[in-house]
Amino acid sequence: MTNNQLIALKRPIDQVGVEERVARFQTRSIKTEAKIQGLKMALNMIDLTTLEGKDTAGKVRQMCYKAMHPHDALPDLPTVAAVCVYPTHVATAVDALKGSGVKVAAVATAFPSGNSSRKIKLADTKIAVDAGADEVDMVISRGEFLSGNYSFVFDEIAAIKEACGKARLKVILETGELSTLDNVRHASDIAMLAGADFIKTSTGKISPAATMPVTLTMLEAIRDFYYETGKMVGMKPAGGISKSKLALHNLVMVKETLGDAWLSNEWFRFGASSLANDVLMQLAKQAEGRYQGLDYFSKD
Amino acid sequence: MSRLEVQKTYKIYIGGKFPRTESGRFYPVKLKDGTITNICLGSRKDARNAVVAARNAFEGWSSRAAFNRSQILYRIAEMLEGRKAQFIEELMAVGDSKASATKELEASIDRCVYFAGWCDKYTQLFGSINPVASSHFNFSVQEPTGVVTIIAPESPSLLGLVSSIMPVIAGGNTCVVLASENSPHVAVTFAEVLNSSDVPGGVVNIITGKEDELVEHFSSHMDVNATIYCRNKHLNLIKENASLNVKRVSDWSDKDWYRDGDDPYLLLETQEVKTTWHPIENIAGAKSGY
Numbered sequence: 001m002t003n004n005q006l007i008a009l010k011r012p013i014d015q016v017g018v019e020e021r022v023a024r025f026q027t028r029s030i031k032t033e034a035k036i037q038g039l040k041m042a043l044n045m046i047d048l049t050t051l052e053g054k055d056t057a058g059k060v061r062q063m064c065y066k067a068m069h070p071h072d073a074l075p076d077l078p079t080v081a082a083v084c085v086y087p088t089h090v091a092t093a094v095d096a097l098k099g100s101g102v103k104v105a106a107v108a109t110a111f112p113s114g115n116s117s118r119k120i121k122l123a124d125t126k127i128a129v130d131a132g133a134d135e136v137d138m139v140i141s142r143g144e145f146l147s148g149n150y151s152f153v154f155d156e157i158a159a160i161k162e163a164c165g166k167a168r169l170k171v172i173l174e175t176g177e178l179s180t181l182d183n184v185r186h187a188s189d190i191a192m193l194a195g196a197d198f199i200k201t202s203t204g205k206i207s208p209a210a211t212m213p214v215t216l217t218m219l220e221a222i223r224d225f226y227y228e229t230g231k232m233v234g235m236k237p238a239g240g241i242s243k244s245k246l247a248l249h250n251l252v253m254v255k256e257t258l259g260d261a262w263l264s265n266e267w268f269r270f271g272a273s274s275l276a277n278d279v280l281m282q283l284a285k286q287a288e289g290r291y292q293g294l295d296y297f298s299k300d
Numbered sequence: 301m302s303r304l305e306v307q308k309t310y311k312i313y314i315g316g317k318f319p320r321t322e323s324g325r326f327y328p329v330k331l332k333d334g335t336i337t338n339i340c341l342g343s344r345k346d347a348r349n350a351v352v353a354a355r356n357a358f359e360g361w362s363s364r365a366a367f368n369r370s371q372i373l374y375r376i377a378e379m380l381e382g383r384k385a386q387f388i389e390e391l392m393a394v395g396d397s398k399a400s401a402t403k404e405l406e407a408s409i410d411r412c413v414y415f416a417g418w419c420d421k422y423t424q425l426f427g428s429i430n431p432v433a434s435s436h437f438n439f440s441v442q443e444p445t446g447v448v449t450i451i452a453p454e455s456p457s458l459l460g461l462v463s464s465i466m467p468v469i470a471g472g473n474t475c476v477v478l479a480s481e482n483s484p485h486v487a488v489t490f491a492e493v494l495n496s497s498d499v500p501g502g503v504v505n506i507i508t509g510k511e512d513e514l515v516e517h518f519s520s521h522m523d524v525n526a527t528i529y530c531r532n533k534h535l536n537l538i539k540e541n542a543s544l545n546v547k548r549v550s551d552w553s554d555k556d557w558y559r560d561g562d563d564p565y566l567l568l569e570t571q572e573v574k575t576t577w578h579p580i581e582n583i584a585g586a587k588s589g590y
Contacts, residue, residue: 290520291348
């Protein structure tokens with residue numbers, strides 16, 4: 001699409017309205033049986049993530065074990081949805097997760113800055129896919145987006161999507177750098193038109209990350225895109241969601257914006273590392289009736 | 301023109317802030333002159349929030365230089381001294397005579413100074429170099445156990461509160477304290493003292509309310525490392541709950557706080573002992589052992 005066509009997509013967002021709507025999601029009280037169901041669902045939607053320069057094969061294997069066995073002391077727990085690692089650790093993760101159903105996601109395209117040439121980004125993607133990644137998390141070029149070069153962003157996403165082959169593509173907008181909800185909405189629309197399977201808020205390296213207003217804006221973009229094209233796109237808020245209560249509020253928001261169809265890890269994910277243990281502590285609290293401490297849960 | 305008196309709202313103290321109880325409940329405490337004061341009736345969730353605040357504060361507080369903790373505890377004494385009149389008035393309002401209120405307050409100030417002195421000395425006194433048969437330099441040193449819940453004595457309401465908190469924080473722990481039920485005013489005012497004494501938020505959290513409701517959560521929470529009990533009713537329950545994660549339990553119910561509070565061994569009750577085997581050159585030939 002040409003830059004002018006993409007400029008024409010811009011839709012203003014009512015920020016006050018979004019914030020009021022979000023405030024209402026946060027007053028919901030979810031208790032007992034519904035809470036347990038919601039917590040298990042949230043656990044099953046987590047992309048357990050380690051994206052540090054000091055990651056090692058051992059750390060990745062340990063996290064994969066946690067992904068498959070979140071907390072064996074509690075019966076009937078689901079696995080998490082996926083583990084998310086750098087491309088160099090994909091092979092280790094694929095091997096560790098064999099047969100478990102837990103997906104492997106790789107961040108690619110010069111994550112987290114995205115400041116590299118198209119050639120290198122495509123090669124990065126290909127390395128991840130060849131190593132067996134089921135999903136690719138790419139970052140958009142925020143600099144190009146913010147300077148109005150929308151067709152560059154569009155073409156880049158389309159090119160990476162092609163390089164992904166069968167792997168599902170998550171497009172990270174890095175909303176903390178986009179400044180306004182108008183930009184978030186515009187970037188979401190561009191990403192979905194260019195072929196994103198998921199849109200994702202953040203890399204987790206920039207704060208603010210997945211705030212509820214941003215997530216709601218993106219969910220509404222997904223809803224409108226679905227009405228216009230009939231195509232479902234997934235959503236992944238990432239970064240900043242570390243407490244169960246916030247995760248449950250996010251699930252309420254998904255249900256009331258997109259409906260039940262999106263309430264599975266096929267279409268909704270949490271990108272988080274510390275959320276898993278908080279969810280597990282809450283589940284243990286529900287099962288045992290007393291507040292839990294991190295000493296009794298495996299580190300991830 | 302007459303002016304409207306500004307009256308104080310007694311609130312709880314969690315994480316360096318003064319929120320009302322999340323439950324919105326309160327209970328009345330009648331003063332000697334017939335005035336009824338409304339006190340926050342702390343809930344299970346207040347206790348939970350306080351433990352979270354205490355846990356978050358633990359790393360910072362325990363890793364401070366012992367000497368700095370000492371300075372801060374001394375600062376508490378300074379602030380108490382400056383508020384003397386207010387504390388005496390509050391103690392008299394619940395029925396104390398002026399003489400006994402003054403005595404209690406002064407003992408409380410002295411207790412702060414006493415433990416301020418111990419902060420950077422107790423490991424020197426209680427730590428040890430241990431004789432071992434191998435070529436190791438072997439030494440043991442005290443370390444804070446973590447988050448401590450304290451059910452403070454019903455009376456003396458101020459001295460008991462101060463005396464049960466000081467040995468705990470002097471040793472680098474953080475704590476959640478349940479104040480005296482019938483005389484909680486001084487506990488809230490003491491929280492204001494803490495808040496203006498450079499004690500970081502979350503190191504001491506003070507909840508007002510009923511022991512019967514909160515004792516279960518104070519003792520069963522898995523992120524609490526020790527419980528200090530200064531009353532008479534629930535010791536067995538606390539011990540049972542403490543067994544879940546092997547909390548330390550201290551029974552301080554029979555302390556006479558005027559007589560028994562100046563005691564460094566109280567400090568040891570919320571300490572763990574870490575022993576280090578440090579390899580050194582083989583000294584066995586010299587037939588000497590450390």
